Amino acid sequence: MKKTFFVVLLINIVLIFSAFVVGKDITFATFIDGPDLPVFQKQVAAYEKETGKDVELLVIPYADWKMKMIMMLQGGTPPDVARETDVVYLQDYALDLNPFIKQYTGMEPMEWLDTVTVYKSWFKTYSLEAGMIPAIPYTTDVFALFYNKELFRKAGIEVPTNGVWTIDQWYDAMLKLKQSGVRYPLVWDRSPSRFSWLLYTYGGGYWDETGTKIILDSKESVEAMEFFLKIHDENLVPQAVWISGDAPLKYFQNGLSAMYLSGTWMLPTFVEQLDFEWGAIPMPVKRERYTYSGGKLIVPLTEEGIELAFYLTNKENLAEISSALFLLPDRADMTEVTYENKMVQEANVVAMNDLLNTSPAAKKRQDFDWYNLKTAPVIQGNVSAITNMVVSVLTHEKTPEEAMKNLADQIRKEAGLQ
Amino acid sequence: MNISKNSRAEMAGIFFILPNLITFTVFVIFPAISGFYLAFTDYSMLRTQSNFIGLENFKTIFSDFSSSSFLRSMLRTFVFTAIFVPVSFFFSLFLSVITTSETVKGKNFLRTLFYWPWILSPVIVALSWKWFLDIDAGFLNIMLEKIGMQPKRWLLEPNLAFFWVTVVNIWYVAGYFMVMFNAALTSIPQEVYDAASIDGANKWQRFWSITFPLLRPTSILVLVLSMIMAIRSFELVYVFTKGGPGNTTMFMVQKVYEVGFQDYKLGLAAAMSVVMFFVLLGLTLIQFRYMRQEE
Amino acid sequence: MKKKHIVILINILVYIFALLYVLPIIWTIISSFRLEKDLFAYPPKLISEFTLKNYAKVIQTTDMLTYFKNSVIVTVSSTIITIIISLMAGYALAKIKFKSKNFFFTLFLSTLMIPLQVIMISIYFVLARIGWINTYWGLIIPPAATPTGVFLATQYIKSSIPTEVIESAKIDGANELKIFWRIIVPLCQPVIAALAVLSFTWRWNDYIWPLLVVSSPKYMTVQLGLALFSGEHTVQWGSLLAMTTLSMIPVMIVFLAFQKYFVEGITMGSIK
Numbered sequence: 001m002k003k004t005f006f007v008v009l010l011i012n013i014v015l016i017f018s019a020f021v022v023g024k025d026i027t028f029a030t031f032i033d034g035p036d037l038p039v040f041q042k043q044v045a046a047y048e049k050e051t052g053k054d055v056e057l058l059v060i061p062y063a064d065w066k067m068k069m070i071m072m073l074q075g076g077t078p079p080d081v082a083r084e085t086d087v088v089y090l091q092d093y094a095l096d097l098n099p100f101i102k103q104y105t106g107m108e109p110m111e112w113l114d115t116v117t118v119y120k121s122w123f124k125t126y127s128l129e130a131g132m133i134p135a136i137p138y139t140t141d142v143f144a145l146f147y148n149k150e151l152f153r154k155a156g157i158e159v160p161t162n163g164v165w166t167i168d169q170w171y172d173a174m175l176k177l178k179q180s181g182v183r184y185p186l187v188w189d190r191s192p193s194r195f196s197w198l199l200y201t202y203g204g205g206y207w208d209e210t211g212t213k214i215i216l217d218s219k220e221s222v223e224a225m226e227f228f229l230k231i232h233d234e235n236l237v238p239q240a241v242w243i244s245g246d247a248p249l250k251y252f253q254n255g256l257s258a259m260y261l262s263g264t265w266m267l268p269t270f271v272e273q274l275d276f277e278w279g280a281i282p283m284p285v286k287r288e289r290y291t292y293s294g295g296k297l298i299v300p301l302t303e304e305g306i307e308l309a310f311y312l313t314n315k316e317n318l319a320e321i322s323s324a325l326f327l328l329p330d331r332a333d334m335t336e337v338t339y340e341n342k343m344v345q346e347a348n349v350v351a352m353n354d355l356l357n358t359s360p361a362a363k364k365r366q367d368f369d370w371y372n373l374k375t376a377p378v379i380q381g382n383v384s385a386i387t388n389m390v391v392s393v394l395t396h397e398k399t400p401e402e403a404m405k406n407l408a409d410q411i412r413k414e415a416g417l418q
Numbered sequence: 419m420n421i422s423k424n425s426r427a428e429m430a431g432i433f434f435i436l437p438n439l440i441t442f443t444v445f446v447i448f449p450a451i452s453g454f455y456l457a458f459t460d461y462s463m464l465r466t467q468s469n470f471i472g473l474e475n476f477k478t479i480f481s482d483f484s485s486s487s488f489l490r491s492m493l494r495t496f497v498f499t500a501i502f503v504p505v506s507f508f509f510s511l512f513l514s515v516i517t518t519s520e521t522v523k524g525k526n527f528l529r530t531l532f533y534w535p536w537i538l539s540p541v542i543v544a545l546s547w548k549w550f551l552d553i554d555a556g557f558l559n560i561m562l563e564k565i566g567m568q569p570k571r572w573l574l575e576p577n578l579a580f581f582w583v584t585v586v587n588i589w590y591v592a593g594y595f596m597v598m599f600n601a602a603l604t605s606i607p608q609e610v611y612d613a614a615s616i617d618g619a620n621k622w623q624r625f626w627s628i629t630f631p632l633l634r635p636t637s638i639l640v641l642v643l644s645m646i647m648a649i650r651s652f653e654l655v656y657v658f659t660k661g662g663p664g665n666t667t668m669f670m671v672q673k674v675y676e677v678g679f680q681d682y683k684l685g686l687a688a689a690m691s692v693v694m695f696f697v698l699l700g701l702t703l704i705q706f707r708y709m710r711q712e713e
Numbered sequence: 714m715k716k717k718h719i720v721i722l723i724n725i726l727v728y729i730f731a732l733l734y735v736l737p738i739i740w741t742i743i744s745s746f747r748l749e750k751d752l753f754a755y756p757p758k759l760i761s762e763f764t765l766k767n768y769a770k771v772i773q774t775t776d777m778l779t780y781f782k783n784s785v786i787v788t789v790s791s792t793i794i795t796i797i798i799s800l801m802a803g804y805a806l807a808k809i810k811f812k813s814k815n816f817f818f819t820l821f822l823s824t825l826m827i828p829l830q831v832i833m834i835s836i837y838f839v840l841a842r843i844g845w846i847n848t849y850w851g852l853i854i855p856p857a858a859t860p861t862g863v864f865l866a867t868q869y870i871k872s873s874i875p876t877e878v879i880e881s882a883k884i885d886g887a888n889e890l891k892i893f894w895r896i897i898v899p900l901c902q903p904v905i906a907a908l909a910v911l912s913f914t915w916r917w918n919d920y921i922w923p924l925l926v927v928s929s930p931k932y933m934t935v936q937l938g939l940a941l942f943s944g945e946h947t948v949q950w951g952s953l954l955a956m957t958t959l960s961m962i963p964v965m966i967v968f969l970a971f972q973k974y975f976v977e978g979i980t981m982g983s984i985k
Binding site: 420424427428430431432433434435437438439441442444445446447448449450452453472516520522523525528530531532533534535536537538539540542545546547549550555557560589597598600601602604605624632635636638639642643646649650652653671674675678684687688691694695698701702 | 754829835889893
């Protein structure tokens with residue numbers, strides 16, 4: 001046994017030293033969100049060739065993204081560049097890109113800011129308020145209500161082509177689908193922002209339009225929650241998703257569900273995995289028409305990363321990543337986007353239309369909730385509380401009024417509003 | 419003469435524990451202490467400055483008894499532990515007896531089977547069981563329907579979810595403790611058994627009056643380890659139920675994790691960790707004292 | 714005759730129990746050989762087309778070989794270190810009479826009570842300062858110090874190695890180091906085997922620690938690779954199952970290889 005022991009030890013030492021890599025110059029951190037890795041690898045390699053610098057691509061599992069970023073930031077070794085979904089929590093670490101914009105893009109800062117915030121108007125507000133430009137808008141995705149065309153045909157339901165459904169019409173469609181044999185007419189992503197969509201379209205939300213009052217327990221918000229509870233209680237939506245965290249895609253993928261409330265980031269996965277005809281329905285409306293566009297930003301966190309950040313967001317590279325992931329590039333001069341894949345193109349058109357027609361009032365509230373420097377932190381710091389609140393209602397532990405009032409009071413307290 | 423003997427022993431003792439000691443100090447104790455001070459601040463990733471707030475965090479913790487609170491998650495963890503420790507102890511002992519018994523054939527094969535769950539990562543265990551128990555497409559419900567019974571909403575009802583969380587955790591660790599018991603059982607010399615059977619004791623009596631007491635050190639180890647495991651359990655449960663339905667399977671570590679990494683309230687999370695540490699320390703010391711008394 | 718029947722009956726019951734016991738795992742393995750859409754078909758099908766598509770996808774589209782290589786390096790190296798230092802510590806805590814013994818014992822115990830999640834940020838800080846991020850050192854060395862290993866060794870040495878052996882060696886003039894290598898270690902075969910198996914399993918399945926240390930695909934281990942198949946709303950089941958099945962194999966091999974050393978009736982003959 002001793003002999004094998006030493007042989008194994010020797011082999012190990014050899015393997016370790018054979019794999020020693022010299023430290024890389026620049027690190028670029030990202031998580032996998034579709035077929036993006038090959039595109040990044042290609043663009044990074046081109047950058048290395050052009051500049052002679054070495055770039056290390058760091059890949060972090062999505063579920064642990066925030067945790068790893070927090071660790072790296074706190075530990076003093078942030079990635080030089082990161083592809084992020086959120087900048088609010090990075091406000092202490094982000095750099096001001098203002099002095100570099102002319103140099104890398106040839107545009108004046110204000111002109112550039114207008115160009116890149118074509119879908120991310122909140123970013124413009126945020127930057128102006130903060131007095132600095134913390135990141136480069138990258139790609140945008142939009143909420144979308146996908147549906148299985150074949151199941152709809154079977155149930156004899158027509159989707160609205162020139163208008164939108166009301167929430168009630170949407171509910172009726174669900175009943176019809178259930179009658180025609182669909183197990184769960186709708187499946188809904190387990191995410192606070194996907195839930196919040198419902199609040200906004202009912203006229204509710206968290207902060208009000210002035211950013212001074214909390215309206216989470218208003219009549220409208222409670223009504224929205226009651227609807228959410230109703231469709232779960234009647235088994236029109238699989239309870240396992242929100243209550244125990246079951247992954248939603250599988251329901252839509254195999255025909256257990258006819259509709260899937262998610263977003264355009266799912267498009268590459270759909271193209272790869274769905275084997276039925278699918279499309280998108282305009283988001284249903286209650287009192288206000290609303291859809292949410294989120295997306296990614298490229299955030300340089302050190303001086304060394306700034307060049308790479310601008311490189312990744314130049315027109316050419318932006319076009320490449322956008323078409324690979326079926327996302328919208330964040331540039332006003334690149335809004336004419338068409339995709340070859342027919343279903344993707346259709347879905348995209350629907351989502352864009354929703355975006356153009358979103359009510360300004362709802363948008364204002366959304367911005368206060370998730371993006372405003374002063375009012376967003378208290379909502380962002382309660383994300384798990386929001387999910388808990390919804391789950392407590394769905395399990396009948398609390399009534400909608402109770403649950404929402406509790407959380408509203410807690411948020412008021414934290415925001416110093418009492 | 420006496421003095422130098424003692425100090426020689428001291429030096430030898432320290433020498434032998436040095437590698438472990440250094441590593442623990444650098445990678446566990448030092449980080450724990452440096453994170454300790456955070457518990458007294460309101461540090462959050464979303465704010466630009468953090469302030470010293472004394473015992474505020476602890477006040478917050480101890481004044482919240484809502485179902486998603488830290489205190490309730492602690493209570494749940496205790497209940498879980500109280501069930502997990504004895505059941506996993508006796509169950510793994512049972513497995514060990516089977517896999518070291520003379521009557522049973524093919525013991526190596528059986529040992530491998532029982533150890534198998536432990537080889538899987540907690541994530542895989544959780545996903546496999548979730549799927550096994552899936553309401554619509556899980557093996558269990560399919561079989562139930564085939565024999566004409568109602569499929570059950572296994573993970574959507576609080577009591578059922580808690581039940582399964584406990585069962586799956588025990589299933590997962592039983593092989594691990596079985597290995598420990600095996601190591602101990604196989605080191606009991608044959609003479610001991612021979613002497614006993616000469617005296618006319620049957621198998622059952624032999625086991626409880628001779629074998630079991632000889633397993634004492636391992637038993638203590640298993641009990642202490644399983645208690646610590648139960649209190650620290652997170653990864654498996656989180657992937658399995660995410661703490662649901664509602665909060666009914668949310669244990670302490672999950673609460674700390676969510677507060678720190680989803681709400682960014684690192685100061686509050688640190689305070690919760692401090693509480694958890696002392697609870698665990700207290701429980702373990704109690705357990706040790708109890709064991710020592712028995713001797 | 715009666716006895717023979719009872720033996721057969723007991724064996725049958727035990728085997729049925731054992732097979733039911735591992736049913737969820739078998740289900741996982743079988744499922745890795747089915748198409749993803751068949752897995753989620755409704756109405757559900759228990760049997761469907763056999764396919765190797767998932768395995769092909771894993772091998773072609775992921776850096777699986779690199780992950781496996783890294784896992785092997787880290788796991789084996791860490792296990793070797795664990796065995797050595799756990800035995801050392803176990804010997805000290807079990808047999809050497811030194812004053813601060815109880816203090817250190819409690820200290821080691823207390824490190825078990827601090828869950829990793831709770832001190833992660835501070836650990837990362839330390840790792841970053843000593844330059845062990847994205848290195849094998851960071852992956853191998855810190856986890857090698859395991860309190861459980863120390864306890865296992867301590868308890869075993871305490872109960873299975875009689876003090877007389879050590880005393881008689883001391884009288885013969887042996888120092889502690891000699892006693893350790895010549896007497897203790899050879900007698901520790903069962904616990905070495907147990908430590909080997911356990912440590913291999915722990916290191917192979919470590920997820921949070923590698924996540925902390927490594928973000929570069931060059932150093933990723935199998936568990937990290939597996940995590941990349943799970944996004945927020947999708948789980949690439951087919952690939953996940955295939956990679957899981959593959960990742961089970963090394964640990965099974967190690968377990969089977971060390972089975973021999975769990976021999977029954979190891980006598981403590983060295984007394985006589």
